[in-house]
Amino acid sequence: ETGVTQTPRHLVMGMTNKKSLKCEQHLGHNAMYWYKQSAKKPLELMFVYSLEERVENNSVPSRFSPECPNSSHLFLHLHTLQPEDSALYLCASSPTSGRVYEQYFGPGTRLTVT
Amino acid sequence: GENVEQHPSTLSVQEGDSAVIKCTYSDSASNYFPWYKQELGKGPQLIIDIRSNVGEKKDQRIAVTLNKTAKHFSLHITETQPEDSAVYFCAASPEGGYQKVTFGTGTKLQVIP
Numbered sequence: 088e089t090g091v092t093q094t095p096r097h098l099v100m101g102m103t104n105k106k107s108l109k110c111e112q113h114l115g116h117n118a119m120y121w122y123k124q125s126a127k128k129p130l131e132l133m134f135v136y137s138l139e140e141r142v143e144n145n146s147v148p149s150r151f152s153p154e155c156p157n158s159s160h161l162f163l164h165l166h167t168l169q170p171e172d173s174a175l176y177l178c179a180s181s182p183t184s185g186r187v188y189e190q191y192f193g194p195g196t197r198l199t200v201t
Numbered sequence: 202g203e204n205v206e207q208h209p210s211t212l213s214v215q216e217g218d219s220a221v222i223k224c225t226y227s228d229s230a231s232n233y234f235p236w237y238k239q240e241l242g243k244g245p246q247l248i249i250d251i252r253s254n255v256g257e258k259k260d261q262r263i264a265v266t267l268n269k270t271a272k273h274f275s276l277h278i279t280e281t282q283p284e285d286s287a288v289y290f291c292a293a294s295p296e297g298g299y300q301k302v303t304f305g306t307g308t309k310l311q312v313i314p
Contacts (some may be wrong), residue, residue, distance in 0.1 A: 089244065129205065129304040130245070130290070143301075177244050188233055188294055188302065190242030 090114040091193035093178050099199045102168060108196045110161040110178030116191075118184040119161040121153060124175040124195065136161060137184035170201045203228040205293050212226075215313050220278045222267070222308045224291035227272065231293040232250030234267060234274050235302070238289045281312045 091112045100106050112119065115173055121133040135143035136155040150172075152164040175197050177188040204227040214220045226234075232253035237245035241299050251258045251265045251274065258265050262281075267274040278285055292303040 089246065091244070127210070127306060129306050132301055179244070188235055188250065188296070189248075190247070190302070191247065194243050 089193065090192045091178060091180055093176075094178075095196060095198050097197045097199075100165070100168065102170075104168075105164070105166040107165065108144055108163040108176055108178075108198075110165060110193055112159055112178075112180040112191070112193075114191060114192055116159050116180035116182050118181045118186075119155060119158070119182075120179040120190065121161065121163050122177040122179065122192075124177055127198075130177070134163075135184060142184055145192050149186065165198075168198075170200050173198055173200045174177040203231055203293055203301075203303040205291060205303050205305045207308060209289050209308060210306065211309045211311070213311045214281050215279060215311060217282060218281055218308055220281055220312075222276045222289055222291065222299055222310070223273060224293075224305050225271075225273045226293040226303075228293070228295070228303075229272070230295045231303075233294045233296045234265070235292050235294070236263075236265060236276050237290040237292065237304075239290065239307075241287075245257070245290055251281070278310075281310075283312050283314050286312045 094109045118137045123131045133147045134153040137142040138156045154162040177195045178193040181190045207224045235250040238248045239245045256263050262279050264277045288307045291305040292302045
């Protein structure tokens with residue numbers, strides 16, 4: 088257990104569905120991250136939140152919408168996704184956004200878009 | 202931006218042998234190099250890191266080396282065990298303030314009992 092939990096662990100959705108991924112950290116960290124992990128590709132940073140404020144939006148399509156209601160919770164809202172969005176979505180947290188190297192990752196949500 | 206290349210993509214070794222994974226980076230501003238281990242069904246976990254003012258660092262059976270002039274760094278695992286089987290990622294990052302970590306593409310290590 089890393090102190091970062093993600094739900095659901097697996098999700099299958101159609102291209103017209105709307106769903107949300109949830110991440111919760113129990114480490115008292117102030118920064119949270121969403122990453123996309125696709126086969127044979129490096130981890131792609133999607134969003135960074137520091138003290139509930141978004142500090143990075145890495146050219147992610149608008150069909151992905153993050154939300155950080157407090158420093159312990161992070162959501163990724165999904166709508167009208169494409170099959171190429173199928174991947175493992177990882178959440179991570181770190182003490183501050185300046186200490187990104189001290190990231191703790193959750194187990195990920197395996198997303199399949201049909 | 203930073204580009205990190207990692208080799209090999211897959212590696213099989215006999216239990217007890219050593220394993221070496223190599224990475225190169227492009228941005229001379231990078232000065233922090235972490236290594237992550239990702240087991241099946243889990244997220245990446247930091248196992249060791251090295252900073253640019255250090256050439257080598259060891260932690261029990263794992264060690265990392267860094268050649269800043271050549272812009273490459275390596276992970277060495279000695280006396281491999283079946284539980285070392287996982288995907289290993291290298292990464293590079295500049296430190297100070299908010300900075301992104303650029304990851305390699307991963308090496309799937311299989312330790313054969």
